[in-house]
Amino acid sequence: MEVLRIILTQSSANYKKEETILNKMTYPLPPFSTVIGAIHGACGYKEYHKMDISIQGKYDAMHKEPYRDYCFLNSIGEGDRGTLVKLNNKNFLSTGFDKVAEAKKQQGSSFREGTTIQVMNQELLTEYRELKDLLDRIKDFEENRVDKVLKLIKKRKKDLADKKKKVKENKEALNVVLIREKQIKELEKNINDRIKAYKVNEYEIPYSNFAILTTSLKYYEVLNNIELIIHIKSDKETLMDIKDNIYNLKSIGRSEDFVDIKDASIVEVVDTIDGPITSEYSAYIDYNLIKNECVFLKLGDKITANGTKYYINKDYVIEDNKRIFNKKKVVYTSEYVAEEGSENLHFDISSEKSYIVNFN
Structure with a gap:
């Protein structure tokens, strides 16, 4: 069976776990939906092209990267804090705002009374105070x-x-x-x-155009020196289209997580091999392959592989104007061994390296 193999590197990346809010934790590898979305963007697809993905890779280290988080409070009350701003459009907080005044203390400041504040726009502050008087x-x-x-x-x-x-x-x-x-x-x-x-x-x-903006220091988990091997299974036309447009793929993860495409080749994957293969990469492996002992962790004798279980988004359907994601139950594991293929387990054998390919 012919599939597309993409080898790429990233100097750093955050593959955000969607359930994390306060600090943006990362998956060890990009989710299937992240890769599929990036590929669709590179190819300029406006409609979904069905494909199955195998993702494996490794990284050198992980560090925390600070960033400043901005939050608009729901109300402006007594004990003013943060920065008083006037929104350009109250329905779209990100479209911009004008700073009016900034509280210099966490407690005891008052924009209306002018207590311990730094005024940035006197005209807008007067407008705010007149509304409070009204x-x-x-x-x-x-x-x-x-x-x-x-x-x-x-x-x-x-x-x-x-x-x-x-x-x-x-x-x-x-x-x-x-x-x-x-x-x-x-x-x-x-x-x-x-x-x-x-x-x-x-x-x-008029008053709803004013808001309190607060900031706080939060963190990204960032992986360093990443190498990814991505195998894609789809129809022939889609595979060739992806191959032709692969250099339009600029980033995976955040917009600043740039990729360097090392290779994109059509390769043949097989189901039978002469002997067991040990992967040098970590990967998302179908939970059932591990449960049914089709994949093993190499620790001398064959034993059931250990790892971290995830439910990873792949694609979605829209129901009642909501995205309902198709989640894949996988195990993130390394140093795993396979010796025989199955319906979604194959082998990419080359003169330089051999890969265990698990499509999800």
């Missing part, structure tokens, strides 16, 4: 004017409800009460709607 006036108006009127309306509605019970047998009198009740309810609704509309348009919408 909210105070709205609250005062609601408490001292609107609430009193609404209480009178509530009392009037209760009086009309009692009156309806008394005149329910008198259609003419009941109709007068119902008309007045409708007028009272419309008045109540009109007052509430006008107050709400004013508050939304004059305060809430």
Whole structure:
């Protein structure tokens, strides 16, 4: 069976574990979905091209690389901290913002009062303070004017409800009460709607453009001096297309994790070999191959291979506007041995090196 073998190196890379948030941990090898996505990007594919992937490789070391993480807080409250900013577009936090002022202390700073802050844009800070003053006036108006009127309306509605019970047998009198009740309810609704509309348009919408930006120091796990051997199984046309476009593959992992393509060749993989092969690379091996003792760890006698079990994303389907990933149950292991092929276990034999190829 003909497949495409790609050999590449990276000086550094982070293959982010999707479940890590605070610090971005890395897989020891890129997930299948990461490689498949990078290949689709290199070829300019707009639709999914079905393919199976074998990934093996090694790296020299791992270190932690610091980065500054930016976070927008959900609300601006008392005890201001971080940096007050005005967003260019509140619906897209990443499109940019203008810095207004920065709190100089973790506690006790106030953008409104000007306590222990560094002002960066006085005009925007004045706008922010005027909005806070406007909210105070709205609250005062609601408490001292609107609430009193609404209480009178509530009392009037209760009086009309009692009156309806008394005149329910008198259609003419009941109709007068119902008309007045409708007028009272419309008045109540009109007052509430006008107050709400004013508050939304004059305060809430302008104020929502302001946010608090905080920063913290976090870390990437970064692998160093990586060598990857990737085998791809697909139809002939797709394999040739990937081979022709492989030098468009710029990175795997982060955008700055550049790749250096050493070789891309169509090779023949076989199912039978003369004797057992020991891999010099680590790899993602199908869990069932290890469970069924098709792959062994070389420690003298044959024993079941040990390693780290992962559920690795490969591809996905969209259901209810959500990506549902097809996860492969694999074991990350090294120094493993195989001596006979199976449905998804093959061998790439060359004069220089021989590879155990497990397609997932």
